Amino acid sequence: DAGITQSPRHKVTETGTPVTLRCHQTENHRYMYWYRQDPGHGLRLIHYSYGVKDTDKGEVSDGYSVSRSKTEDFLLTLESATSSQTSVYFCATNRDTGQPQHFGDGTRLSIL
């Protein structure tokens, strides 16, 4: 969907380790987003990007950082993973604000 690839698809790691998730898109969409999905909470926005090197915080940004050095890639980094960051992470993109967001297949991250 919209040529969005997330990697890795699954990851298990230990508390305190750094983790980087990658979102790669081939649609040349300007806007990219990272969400986390947890039972009972739906989808919550972590960070988003409105262009290369242009990012901003979402609702649940504490403990996360992002980078976007080129249009097609949006990286999400957990500097020191905690068990509360165990979740399914989705990347989404759209061409412009008010346009449909399309999602990647998600990354299931478990922090032990």
Added chain:
Amino acid sequence: GENVEQHPSTLSVQEGDSAVIKCTYSDSASNYFPWYKQELGKRPQLIIDIRSNVGEKKDQRIAVTLNKTAKHFSLHITETQPEDSAVYFCAATSNSGYALNFGKGTSLLVTP
């Protein structure tokens, strides 16, 4: 962040019946309202969307209505089928204008 409330959290209907899911939003500036369907273990997929200048939109068995004055919008599925069973999410554009605020989801079960 802005709130999107979604009801009910679970809904069970018999095949052939109609299903209605309702959402309310708080930001009067919200102008785009998509609905997503998510099957177990899959990514959210856009099924229909509506903009603030339109009151109703239909696509085969699916329709969405929007009442901007009351700040609520609804998803209507007619002639439900077992393959309609999934979690449905409503969303509304946030005050940033870029991202979406999601409801917590409705788990729809269609029994044969």
